Amino acid sequence: MRKMKENACNNKNQKKNPGFLLSAVSSNSGKTAAACGLMSAFKQEGERVCACKCGPDYIDPMFHREVLGVDSENLDLFFSDAEELTKNFIRHTEGADLVIAEGVMGYYDGMGLDTVRGSSYEIASVLKFPVILVVNARGAAMTLAAVLKGMTEYVPESRICGVILNQISGMLYPRLKQMLEQTLQRMNHSEIKIVGYLPKADPFVLESRHLGLVTPQELQGLKLQMQQAGEIANETLDLEGIREIAERAEELKWQQEDLKWQQRDACFLKSSFSADKAESGEKRKKRIAVARDEAFCFYYKENLEILESMGCELICFSPLRDKQLPDGIEGMIFGGGYPELYAQQLSENRSMLMSVRAALEKQIPCLAECGGFMYLHEKIRDREGKEWSMVGRIRGISYPTGKLVRFGYVNVIPMSETCKKEWLPEGTSLRGHEFHYWDSTENGEDCMAVKPDGKRSWSCIHAEPGLFAGYPHLYYPSNRAWIENFLKCR
Numbered sequence: 001m002r003k004m005k006e007n008a009c010n011n012k013n014q015k016k017n018p019g020f021l022l023s024a025v026s027s028n029s030g031k032t033a034a035a036c037g038l039m040s041a042f043k044q045e046g047e048r049v050c051a052c053k054c055g056p057d058y059i060d061p062m063f064h065r066e067v068l069g070v071d072s073e074n075l076d077l078f079f080s081d082a083e084e085l086t087k088n089f090i091r092h093t094e095g096a097d098l099v100i101a102e103g104v105m106g107y108y109d110g111m112g113l114d115t116v117r118g119s120s121y122e123i124a125s126v127l128k129f130p131v132i133l134v135v136n137a138r139g140a141a142m143t144l145a146a147v148l149k150g151m152t153e154y155v156p157e158s159r160i161c162g163v164i165l166n167q168i169s170g171m172l173y174p175r176l177k178q179m180l181e182q183t184l185q186r187m188n189h190s191e192i193k194i195v196g197y198l199p200k201a202d203p204f205v206l207e208s209r210h211l212g213l214v215t216p217q218e219l220q221g222l223k224l225q226m227q228q229a230g231e232i233a234n235e236t237l238d239l240e241g242i243r244e245i246a247e248r249a250e251e252l253k254w255q256q257e258d259l260k261w262q263q264r265d266a267c268f269l270k271s272s273f274s275a276d277k278a279e280s281g282e283k284r285k286k287r288i289a290v291a292r293d294e295a296f297c298f299y300y301k302e303n304l305e306i307l308e309s310m311g312c313e314l315i316c317f318s319p320l321r322d323k324q325l326p327d328g329i330e331g332m333i334f335g336g337g338y339p340e341l342y343a344q345q346l347s348e349n350r351s352m353l354m355s356v357r358a359a360l361e362k363q364i365p366c367l368a369e370c371g372g373f374m375y376l377h378e379k380i381r382d383r384e385g386k387e388w389s390m391v392g393r394i395r396g397i398s399y400p401t402g403k404l405v406r407f408g409y410v411n412v413i414p415m416s417e418t419c420k421k422e423w424l425p426e427g428t429s430l431r432g433h434e435f436h437y438w439d440s441t442e443n444g445e446d447c448m449a450v451k452p453d454g455k456r457s458w459s460c461i462h463a464e465p466g467l468f469a470g471y472p473h474l475y476y477p478s479n480r481a482w483i484e485n486f487l488k489c490r
Contacts, residue, residue, distance in 0.1 A: 017090075018246040019099025020161070021054075021129040023107040023120045024136075025147060030166035032060060033204040033229070034134045035102040039068050040230025041239060042098055050096035052089070054120050055104035056409070056433040056473065058298035058336065067222045073301050075101060075127070077118045078111060078409045078452065079431050079475040082126045086252055088302060089127055098246055101129060108154065111409060111452055118409075121155070128250035130161040132195065132242065137176060138167035144176070145183040152189055161245045164237065165197040173197045173236075195245065196237030203229035285313040286487055288331040293318035295346060296371055298336035303476040310487060319375065320345050324355035331365045331486065332356070334372025336473055339390075340400070340438055343380045347388035356391050360467070365489035368469035370436055374398040376469055377440065394462060394469065396442030406434040410449040412461065412472055419446040419463035423485050431478035434471055444470050465489070 022038075024031050035051070042049050051064040051072035056079070064072035073092045077085060093099050103120030110119040124131050133151060137144055144165075152158050165176060177194040184192050198204055203225050233239075288307060292299070296319065304314060315326040320342060325332070339346055347353075360366060360376075368376050373394070379387040381399040410432055414424035424430060424447070434449065446463035449472055450456075461470035466489050476483050 017050075017093045017096060017099045017249060017252075018243070019050075019093070019096075019101065019129060019249050020242070020246050021101040021103055021120060021124045021127075021131050022134055022164075023103035023124075023131055024134045025151065026106045026109075029136045030134050030198060030204070031102055032206060034164055034166065034198060034233075035060075035100055036063070036068060036206070036226055037198065037204060037229040037233035038237065038242070039064065039070050039100055040226045041233040041237065042100075043068065043070065044227075044230050044234065045239070048095060048097040050093045050099045052092070052099065052101035053104070054101065054123050055118075056435075057104065058300075058473075060102060061301070062297060066219065067226055075123050076475075077122055077126070078433075079478055084477075085123070085126060090252060092301075098243075099249075101127075107131070107133070107151065121158075124159050125157075128252060129159065130245050130248040131159045132162040132164060132245060133160055134164045134166055136167050137165040137197075138200075141176070141179070142183075145180055145187075148180065148184065148189075148192070149187055152187075152192065160192060161248060162193050162195045162242065164195060167200050168197050169199060170197070170236065193238075193241055193245070195241040196233075198236060199232070201229075201232060203232060285311055286331060287326070287329045288312045288314050288333060289326050289329040290314050290316050291319050291332075291334045291372060291375075292316040293320045294337070295320055295339045295342040296335050296337040296375075298371070298473065300473075300475060303474075306477050306480075306483065310483065312487070319352050319356070320349065323349070323351045325352075325359055329359070329364065331489070332359060332367070334366070334368040334375055336370035336372065339371045339375050340380055340382060340398075343382050343386075343388040343390075346375065346380075347390065353389070353391050357393065360391070360393050363466040363489075365466045365486055366469065367474075367486060368467075369432075369473050370434075370471050373469045373471055374438060374440070377442075380438075393467070394440070394442055396440050398438050398440050401437060401439050403437065405436055405439050406449075406458065406471070408435075409433050409452050410472055411452065412474070413448045413450055414446070414463070415448050415459075416446040416463060418465070419461070422465050422489075423463050423468055424479065424482055428479055428481065430474055430482055432472035432474040434473065436471055440471070 022031050022035050039049050039051060049070050051070045052075050053060045054075050056076060061072035061074060064070045108116050108119050108121050110117045116122055135144060152160050180194055317326050374380055376391045376393040377396055377398045378392045379397045380390055381387045381397055383400055412430040412432055414420045420426045443460050444462040445459040447461035448457050449460045460472060
């Protein structure tokens with residue numbers, strides 16, 4: 001099979017990555033199935049595939065990495081401005097033959113009911129992606145032409161170049177393809193190609209992943225399933241036509257790195273040298289323990305990368321299986337995940353609970369968000385109503401509500417004087433999002449979570465010397481001063 005052309009631009013501040021963005025009319029149209037099938041198919045062809053996911057989604061990137069073996073990253077225009085998004089994208093996709101980005105919700109759906117801000121469309125426009133629509137064609141015919149007309153002409157430059165028909169048979173596909181392409185041609189949209197279909201088949205059925213990647217056996221089963229999905233996609237999708245669309249991706253231009261930030265980071269790292277190594281000039285890397293297993297698996301790639309860039313050595317450990325924290329640590333991070341599903345196992349690992357509790361009593365700095373925040377509570381109540389003892393640093397209980405409690409993007413604003421002094425300077429904020437079915441009797445009152453439109457807000461965060469914990473998932477690069485305060489603790 002023909003390989004993708006090597007990336008080439010004459011200008012060092014220009015870069016082109018063959019790639020495309022997969023989107024749809026709405027959620028539950030088959031984007032994820034199509035994305036996974038395509039990633040698997042192209043990987044089986046020997047392509048170096050790089051994945052992206054629009055929006056604040058941990059699960060899909062984790063799925064890409066763990067099941068498909070494809071490096072993945074989030075694309076988000078709430079957390080990053082256009083310039084930062086472009087730089088992060090360029091770094092992430094270095095050396096890729098093909099970039100496949102999966103959109104979020106419907107193509108034009110943004111942060112509010114009446115805006116495209118933060119939508120897949122806006123991301124495609126910033127990164128100059130051609131777009132392939134995944135359309136659920138089950139039980140439809142000419143209506144599909146109306147849908148394509150509306151999606152294509154809603155804005156002057158939709159960037160839509162291709163269509164994948166989902167949930168149809170191989171027998172029906174040739175007739176639908178012919179009808180739609182003839183109709184598109186009459187509408188003066190001959191640039192839009194129908195590039196295949198996905199049948200209703202078991203390999204493309206992804207059950208609810210709320211349970212996460214629980215066991216190695218399940219992981220192996222999913223890997224086999226995705227291999228089968230890739231084999232089917234190779235037969236039902238026009239991979240060569242999709243490659244041609246990917247080549248329509250335009251060159252990206254960016255400015256040189258801001259030297260002020262480089263200088264600031266250099267100064268910060270210099271100040272982090274230990275006294276006993278200062279004379280030799282050897283850098284002391286801060287050892288940060290990062291909880292990482294089935295119960296704590298939600299981390300933005302950029303969060304970990306910025307810590308490493310600021311001189312941290314990240315030591316992964318398992319609160320489920322390890323008996324104690326790693327030796328010689330100077331900070332702890334407990335990310336989001338599913339502690340409620342592993343409450344008994346976490347509770348019965350008494351030595352780890354005691355190790356974490358002792359570290360907190362010594363004021364070893366700690367960041368804990370969502371699932372990590374739950375782990376620091378006195379107890380977690382499971383779905384059956386049984387309560388399991390946890391670390392006990394937060395004097396309260398995390399309990400199930402049976403519904404989505406708080407959802408969407410937030411700006412985390414400091415409220416208490418302690419928070420302003422220790423963590424977030426007055427007048428600044430930290431960006432994040434919330435998505436959880438469990439709540440707490442003690443959510444904290446040191447910050448206020450404010451929706452981007454300013455219409456809703458609620459108290460959150462326990463901000464104390466050496467501790468910043470609450471339900472919001474945080475995007476560290478949105479406030480460097482906050483990260484520096486974490487690393488300067490103690």
